[in-house]
Amino acid sequence: MPETIPLQTKQKIRDCTAQGLIYLAVLLVSAVFVWLLTDLVRGGIAHLSWAFLTESPHDAGRTGGIASILVSTLLILLVALITAIPLAWSTAILMAEFVPVESNFGKTVRFSLYVLAGVPSIVFGLFGNAFFSIYLGLGFSILSGGLTLACMLLPILTSTAEAGLRAVPDTYRLSAAALGISRTAALIHLIMPAAAPALTAGLLIGVGRALAETAALLFTSGYVDRMPGSLLDSGRALALHIFDLSMNVPGGDNAAYASALVLVCLLLSINILAMKLAYGLQRRKIMT
Amino acid sequence: MQTDRLLTGVLRAGAVLAALVMLLILCFLLLESWPVLTGLSVFRFLTDASWHPLEGAYNLMPMLAGTLLASIGALILAVPLGIASALFIVFFAPLHLASIYKRLIELLAGIPSVVFGFWGLTTLAPLIGEWQPPGASLLAGVLVLTLMILPMITITAYTALAAVPKELLQNASALGLSRWGTVRGVALPAARTGITAGVILAAARALGETMAVLMVAGNVVQYPESVFDPVRTLAANIALEMAYAMGDHRSVLFVSGLLLMLLVMVLSAMAGLLEKRRYA
Numbered sequence: 001m002p003e004t005i006p007l008q009t010k011q012k013i014r015d016c017t018a019q020g021l022i023y024l025a026v027l028l029v030s031a032v033f034v035w036l037l038t039d040l041v042r043g044g045i046a047h048l049s050w051a052f053l054t055e056s057p058h059d060a061g062r063t064g065g066i067a068s069i070l071v072s073t074l075l076i077l078l079v080a081l082i083t084a085i086p087l088a089w090s091t092a093i094l095m096a097e098f099v100p101v102e103s104n105f106g107k108t109v110r111f112s113l114y115v116l117a118g119v120p121s122i123v124f125g126l127f128g129n130a131f132f133s134i135y136l137g138l139g140f141s142i143l144s145g146g147l148t149l150a151c152m153l154l155p156i157l158t159s160t161a162e163a164g165l166r167a168v169p170d171t172y173r174l175s176a177a178a179l180g181i182s183r184t185a186a187l188i189h190l191i192m193p194a195a196a197p198a199l200t201a202g203l204l205i206g207v208g209r210a211l212a213e214t215a216a217l218l219f220t221s222g223y224v225d226r227m228p229g230s231l232l233d234s235g236r237a238l239a240l241h242i243f244d245l246s247m248n249v250p251g252g253d254n255a256a257y258a259s260a261l262v263l264v265c266l267l268l269s270i271n272i273l274a275m276k277l278a279y280g281l282q283r284r285k286i287m288t
Numbered sequence: 289m290q291t292d293r294l295l296t297g298v299l300r301a302g303a304v305l306a307a308l309v310m311l312l313i314l315c316f317l318l319l320e321s322w323p324v325l326t327g328l329s330v331f332r333f334l335t336d337a338s339w340h341p342l343e344g345a346y347n348l349m350p351m352l353a354g355t356l357l358a359s360i361g362a363l364i365l366a367v368p369l370g371i372a373s374a375l376f377i378v379f380f381a382p383l384h385l386a387s388i389y390k391r392l393i394e395l396l397a398g399i400p401s402v403v404f405g406f407w408g409l410t411t412l413a414p415l416i417g418e419w420q421p422p423g424a425s426l427l428a429g430v431l432v433l434t435l436m437i438l439p440m441i442t443i444t445a446y447t448a449l450a451a452v453p454k455e456l457l458q459n460a461s462a463l464g465l466s467r468w469g470t471v472r473g474v475a476l477p478a479a480r481t482g483i484t485a486g487v488i489l490a491a492a493r494a495l496g497e498t499m500a501v502l503m504v505a506g507n508v509v510q511y512p513e514s515v516f517d518p519v520r521t522l523a524a525n526i527a528l529e530m531a532y533a534m535g536d537h538r539s540v541l542f543v544s545g546l547l548l549m550l551l552v553m554v555l556s557a558m559a560g561l562l563e564k565r566r567y568a
Contacts, residue, residue: 011466018468022380025372026389032435033396036407043410090302098296105303112307118489118556119313119549120496122523126545127313129530130320151309158306184291212400215498215523219530239402243499246406253410260403271398275391 037264044261047254053262057225060249061241066259068227072142072235075228076221077210079146080153084206087150088157089199095158096165097173097187117155121215124152128220140234145221152216153206160205164198165191197277204274208267214239238263317546324539333543339509341529341537348544350509354519355548357426357512358501359494362433367487369434370441374483377442378449379471390446397439405503408432413504420516422506427515429505433497437490444486448479448566485562492555496548498523522548 055065091109099106128148138144168191176186192199214237222234223244236244242259245252318325328346336347373393377386408428417423452475460470476483498521506518507528520528522544533541 011469015466015468018471019380022372022376025369026376026381029369029373029396029438030389030392033392035411036399036404036435039407039411040403087302087306090299091306094296094299094303098299109303109307112310114560115553115556116310116313118492118552119310120498120523120552122496122498122526123313123317123545123549126320126526126530126542127316130316130542131312135316151313154306154309182289182292184289184295187295208398212398212402214400214402215527218527239400239499242406243402243503246409247503256406257410260406264399264403267398267400268395271395275394 040257040261040264043254043257044259047258048261052258056227057241057255060252061225061245061255062249062252063255066238066241066255066262068225069236069238069241069259072221072228073211073238075142075231075235076146076149076217076237077207079143079231080149080210081203081206083147083150084153084157085203088154089161091154091158092161092165093187096162097183097191113155113158116151117159119152121152121213124148124216125218125220127151128216133220138232140220140222140224141232142221142228142235143231145217145235145237146231148216148220149210149213152213153210156209157202157206160202161195161199164195164202167198168194201274201278204270204277208270208274211237211263211267211270212239213237214243317542317549321539321542321546324536324543328536333540339525341533341540344536346536346540348522348540348547350511351520351522351525351544352547353511354426354505355495355521355523358429358433358505358519358521359491361426361430361515362437362494363487363491365430365434366438366441366490370438370486370490371445371483373438373442374445374449375471377446379467379475393439393442396435397443401436401497401500402503404432404436405500408500408504416516422516422518424504424506424518425516426505426512426519429501429519429521430515432500432504433494436497436500437494440490440493441486444489445479445483448482448486449475451482452478481562481566485559485566488555488559488562492552492559495555496523496552498527502527 052065053070054067056068057066058064091113095101095106095109125148128144128151132138132144132147133140136144138147172190172194173186176190177183181189217237217240221237221240223236223240224234225236225241226233228235238259242256242263245256245259332346333348336345338345339347339350373389377390381389408431409424412431413423413425413428415423416425416428456474456478457470460474465473501521502524505521505524507520507524508518509520509525510517512519526541526545529537530541
């Protein structure tokens with residue numbers, strides 16, 4: 001039939017074009033990713049050394065290292081996690097184990113966290129400045145930065161933990177109940193250990209988010225690059241250090257490259273670890 | 289049992305606290321912007337001559353335009369690339385390549401905005417500057433934002449496409465549809481709601497993004513005449529001026545934060561409704 005042959009070739013051409021375009025897009029994205037990474041490595045590797053990690057910054061960060069910055073970052077992270085984890089995990093346990101999905105209480109809490117997840121980080125910064133720094137009088141300090149970050153981490157920690165708990169098969173709960181174990185004991189000895197990899201993965205994702213954060217810390221934990229003496233001192237986070245070096249310090253590019261390389265390496269290893277843990281455990285739910 | 293009751297009580301307290309955080313944020317934003325919301329007419333944000341906060345001129349429109357233009361530009365670039373990436377992973381790539389590419393996208397999602405901004409500042413902006421000075425421009429902002437929202441669009445589109453029932457695809461090939469025919473005629477329509485929800489979430493992310501845009505977009509308050517003109521977004525404005533803002537100026541910054549949050553909330557509510565419809 002003479003008419004079907006042109007149609008088939010037309011289809012073939014269309015298929016090939018579509019496939020070609022898709023491959024092109026993928027190639028483009030991969031190329032840009034590789035470009036970005038090689039740029040960072042090339043710019044940062046020369047300046048990176050053991051001394052860079054163990055010395056404090058001098059001359060606004062142009063020389064010296066990032067030791068005090070790393071300490072501040074770690075302290076901010078610890079404050080954020082210590083505050084956020086109890087709240088997030090108790091919410092997750094309640095939602096997954098005790099409260100029906102359709103109850104009003106569950107719906108309200110879930111809606112509130114859903115909205116919170118969408119709040120832009122600069123708005124968290126404004127809130128943190130108004131509430132923690134000024135209203136509670138914590139000033140520009142590691143504590144107010146960490147508490148602001150804790151608010152930011154609540155939704156992601158809760159949703160990953162809830163997904164992890166829900167992934168534990170119901171047979172566990174039923175068997176525990178059949179054996180007359182209280183729900184508390186079942187939770188502590190059975191369900192939490194079973195969900196531990198998912199909980200850890202969620203925790204690592206949260207750590208990644210916290211390390212990457214800049215805008216929320218701008219007016220809460222402040223700019224000071226000295227070694228912090230207490231939680232009420234101002235301390236500069238690593239991401240903020242990169243921002244400051246590249247925008248406000250002429251000649252700070254080398255140190256900024258090296259700091260960016262440190263940050264990206266940290267985040268990549270944390271994320272890879274999280275992926276490994278989450279793999280096979282409701283992976284899709286946890287990663288998105 | 290008593291321990292159970294105790295535990296539920298403790299957990300409930302934690303959950304209530306977690307839920308209250310959102311309310312607290314809203315309250316404090318409102319409280320801080322109250323002097324301006326009640327003292328100044330809302331129309332001043334639209335009709336003041338310019339943005340000169342120290343002289344009491346508070347026109348937010350150029351920055352709102354900058355925010356919207358940067359986000360729309362990023363969506364125009366990132367949506368086709370993201371959907372193509374998701375199609376590649378689900379339908380076109382050999383299995384091992386698909387998983388490698390998916391990993392790569394997930395890692396791209398983990399790169400912090402300040403690093404994207406830094407890269408844009410040291411690499412992209414000078415490149416654009418050689419071609420069309422000054423380099424730090426709307427275009428640079430759009431490109432950096434594209435990279436930042438691309439993983440989000442890809443991952444949500446992938447999730448939606450992977451959830452398309454196998455029978456649909458098998459029926460399509462049984463009817464003799466070609467691969468692209470199956471994708472366009474069956475898979476994409478079936479996954480449309482999920483993909484749209486992802487795009488809306490990405491738009492929300494783009495609107496609220498601060499650091500990366502702040503570092504590459506040039507931060508001049510103006511309506512851009514071309515993509516090579518520098519712009520300032522609302523979020524970048526907050527980050528730039530918060531440090532020295534006092535009185536009404538500070539309140540106006542909180543108003544712009546509130547505005548940004550409302551925009552984002554509307555978008556994420558839309559995405560939430562779509563998701564709900566998908567599972568209904």
